[in-house]
Each structure stands twice: as structure tokens, then as C-alpha cells.
Amino acid sequence: MTSRSTxxxxxxxxxxxxxxxxxxxxxxxxxxxxxTVYLCRDVETAKEYAIKACDKKLILREKKQxxxxxxxxxxxxxxxxxxxxxxxxxxxxxxYLFFVLTYAKNSELHHYLKLKIFNLECVKYYSAQLxxxxxxxxxxxxxxxxxxxxxxxxxxxxxxxxxDFGSSKILSDQTDSKEEQLNINNNNKNQxxxxxxxxxxxxxxxxxxxxxxxxxxxxxxxxxKGSKSHFSTDLFAYGCIVYEMCAHGRPVFGSSGENxxxxxxxxxxxxxxxxxxxxxxxxxLVQKLLKIDPExxxxxxxxxxxxxxxxxxxxxxxxxxxDTIYSQxxxxxx
Ligand code: ADE
Numbered sequence: 001m002t003s004r005s006t007x008x009x010x011x012x013x014x015x016x017x018x019x020x021x022x023x024x025x026x027x028x029x030x031x032x033x034x035x036t037v038y039l040c041r042d043v044e045t046a047k048e049y050a051i052k053a054c055d056k057k058l059i060l061r062e063k064k065q066x067x068x069x070x071x072x073x074x075x076x077x078x079x080x081x082x083x084x085x086x087x088x089x090x091x092x093x094x095x096y097l098f099f100v101l102t103y104a105k106n107s108e109l110h111h112y113l114k115l116k117i118f119n120l121e122c123v124k125y126y127s128a129q130l131x132x133x134x135x136x137x138x139x140x141x142x143x144x145x146x147x148x149x150x151x152x153x154x155x156x157x158x159x160x161x162x163x164d165f166g167s168s169k170i171l172s173d174q175t176d177s178k179e180e181q182l183n184i185n186n187n188n189k190n191q192x193x194x195x196x197x198x199x200x201x202x203x204x205x206x207x208x209x210x211x212x213x214x215x216x217x218x219x220x221x222x223x224x225k226g227s228k229s230h231f232s233t234d235l236f237a238y239g240c241i242v243y244e245m246c247a248h249g250r251p252v253f254g255s256s257g258e259n260x261x262x263x264x265x266x267x268x269x270x271x272x273x274x275x276x277x278x279x280x281x282x283x284x285l286v287q288k289l290l291k292i293d294p295e296x297x298x299x300x301x302x303x304x305x306x307x308x309x310x311x312x313x314x315x316x317x318x319x320x321x322x323d324t325i326y327s328q329x330x331x332x333x334x
Pocket of ligand 1: 153
């Protein structure tokens with residue numbers, strides 16, 4: 001009897017087109033992509049997948065091993081978590097590491113925000129789905145740390161899926177999560193943060209640029225200060241995303257063309273305005289999430305058992321049934 005390995009290889013898929021890239025920024029110069037996401041078709045089943053191909057040589061050269069490992073570990077832990085991209089298998093060739101992921105057929109939420117069809121019903125629907133996804137991620141003791149509309153994907157039925165866990169942080173299950181949740185003491189820096197302090201301000205700025213390419217708009221004040229991130233770091237980004245959904249794609253801390261320094265200043269000073277006619281309930285929710293002090297953000301003090309009940313209970317969600325929201329048809333499907 002011949003034994004047949006079930007492990008797939010790149011020969012088992014047809015690589016159809018590129019649907020995403022993660023680029024490396026070295027001192028303002030964009031070099032190659034260390035990972036490229038392809039739409040692929042399984043030769044045997046004809047099913048479509050998103051396959052992330054990570055260039056082994058570039059990963060080693062740019063010391064990005066940690067990102068790849070974090071992403072894989074987080075996705076393995078988040079298996080079957082509602083609203084989270086699924087890692088279906090991994091394999092490798094001489095040159096690449098491959099992650100086989102759910103294919104989110106309708107691309108990024110980001111593309112829909114500026115459309116006139118994105119009304120308050122849509123804001124509620126996607127804010128509720130995103131909250132459920134964040135709850136699931138945090139329950140597994142993972143902080144995403146890079147929530148932004150570009151990382152919110154939409155599946156074939158326009159349901160929201162959170163992707164890109166390359167910046168995530170997995171807390172040990174032994175860690176007292178409450179302590180982690182509330183541990184915002186700047187003096188309590190871990191080794192990683194001490195290293196960052198040591199390499200000096202200018203290098204730090206470059207490193208920040210590298211990881212914040214196009215993403216500075218959702219970074220929390222504590223992360224900008226170089227403090228430890230924790231669960232409510234994601235709640236800050238959640239507040240920014242809810243605002244942006246309601247403001248037809250206008251980011252809370254920036255307008256187009258604004259430089260990164262100005263955005264950082266605005267975040268640190270919590271300098272933002274609401275457009276006229278902004279819904280008053282969303283406004284109240286956003287104000288309760290966008291607090292400089294991470295502990296003061298709505299939901300930050302919720303116990304793990306009822307995470308994020310205080311957000312679910314906000315009046316903005318009074319018409320939302322969280323138990324059925326993932327089975328309800330998207331308002332974007334007519
Ligand atoms: N872009 C990045 N990841 C993706 C995915 N899983 N599906 C669709 N587009 C993507």
C-alpha cells in the first residue's frame with residue numbers, strides 16, 4: 001500500500017493573481033515584498049483560497065521572522081474564531097513559506113467606506129461584527145495591534161473578516177489577563193521596549209515608519225509614546241474605525257496629504273472634530289473609546305467573562321442583536 005502525504009504543495013494550486021503585498025521600507029526606500037498574497041485555485045477541488053507566499057531570503061535578510069511566526073501562531077490559536085481569517089494549512093518550497101487562508105472575495109471594507117451607500121445601518125452592522133471579532137481575538141489572549149479598514153476583509157456574503165495578524169501579540173495564557181488589560185504603567189517596559197529605547201530616537205522614527213507605512217492613523221497614544229500595548233490598544237483603533245465608517249471614509253486623525261508627524265501630534269493631543277450631522281449616538285461611542293488613558297476606554301475594565309458587554313450595551317447598538325448579526329444579510333447586498 002502506498003502512503004500518500006496529505007500535506008499540500010504549491011503544485012496543488014493554480015496561482016491566479018496577486019491580491020496583496022507586504023513591502024519592506026528601509027530608510028524611505030521601498031524594497032521588495034517579503035510577502036505576497038495570491039488568489040489561488042485548488043487543482044483538486046476547484047476551491048479558491050488566498051495564499052500568502054513569504055520570501056524566505058527576504059525574511060531572513062530583513063529579520064522579519066518574528067512577524068511570520070507571530071502571524072502563524074496567532075492564526076493557529078484563532079482557529080474557528082468568528083470574524084477572523086482562517087489559516088487552513090501551511091507548506092513550503094525552497095524559496096517560500098506558504099499560508100493557505102480563507103479567500104475574502106469582496107476585498108477590503110476600506111473600499112466601500114467612501115460610497116454613498118454606506119449608511120448608518122451599514123455602520124451598525126459592521127461595527128457590531130468587528131466588535132464580535134475583537135471579543136473573540138481578546139478572549140484567546142491575542143492583541144491584534146494593527147486594526148485598520150485595510151485589514152478588514154469581506155467574504156463572499158459581505159461579512160467582515162479580520163486579517164493580517166503579523167503585528168499581533170500573543171499573551172501567555174498564564175498571564176493574569178486583568179493585569180495585562182490594565183497594566184499601563186510606562187515604567188514597566190519589557191525587554192523589547194527597552195531595546196527600542198536604546199537604539200535612539202532617529203532610528204526609532206525610521207523603524208516606526210517601517211511598520212507604520214500608511215497605517216499611522218490608527219495608532220494609539222500609548223504605542224506612540226513607546227509604552228506597552230494591551231487589549232484596549234485595539235479598542236482605540238476600533239473607535240477610529242467606527243468614526244471613519246460614519247464619516248464616509250474620512251479618518252478621524254487625518255485628512256489626505258497630512259504628514260505622519262501631524263497625525264502623531266493629533267493623536268497625542270486627541271485633536272479631532274466631528275463633521276456636522278454626525279450621528280449623536282456614534283459620536284458618544286467614539287468619544288468613550290478615544291481616550292488617551294487606555295484604562296478609561298469603554299470596555300477596558302470589562303471582565304473577561306463579559307468582554308465587551310459595556311460596548312454592546314451602548315445605545316448605538318440598541319437595535320442590534322449580537323447573537324444573530326453574523327447570520328444577518330449585509331445591508332450592502334440588495
Ligand atoms: N488580501 C490579503 N489577504 C486577503 C484574503 N485573505 N482574501 C482576499 N484578499 C486579501
